[in-house]
Amino acid sequence: MLIKIPNMDDQILEQLKAATCRNTGSRAVESAAIGYLELRATVAKQHHENKRLMQRLEAAEATIQRARAAASELLERTAELI
Template sequence: MLVKIPEAPDDLVQQLKLATGMATASKAFLAAARSHEPLLAQVEALTAEVQSLKERLERSNEVIGSARAAAVSLLGSVGPGRKAPASLKDLGDWFDSQASLDLHPKPAADWESFAEVVRDINDDGSLVKGRDPGSS
């Protein structure tokens, strides 16, 4: 069957021949027509993925905004005479310098004192009832 497309611009025919690897215009048009459906499905899948990534980015930006607000609130507790951190590195250094913010407890000096602490903790992480922590 002969299909003639007299209004097809020469540059379009050349582009299709290059893109499809076909030697003739009719084979190039046929190859382009055959690839239309799979390419359309691919575009739809990629569009859905982009939308999903946009939503994920929006949620991440909300988390970052909340973290910034929490950091500002925390920095608001800087006492008089203390300099507030100007960058994230400074913030980390500031946390490290705060003796009153013991966020990382020191390890036990020896196994005996470690055993005293562990003895007062149940398997589920709760304290043993009826005994003061550290008592025998």
């Protein structure tokens, strides 16, 4: 399959060739496109994992806040007894 990309900046093409270790511009663009698709999937997974971890963190922070409040109340009640 022949794909023409008119007006592609030569400097960008050389950077793609270097980044993908390909000798031809068309192979470099192909490798970059495949890499993009793989990275896009990775980013989507990381966003999902980040959301899950943020929810766990928020739950843990809420638990810590409740524990602090309970400890503070216990300290106050203990001080009243003394």
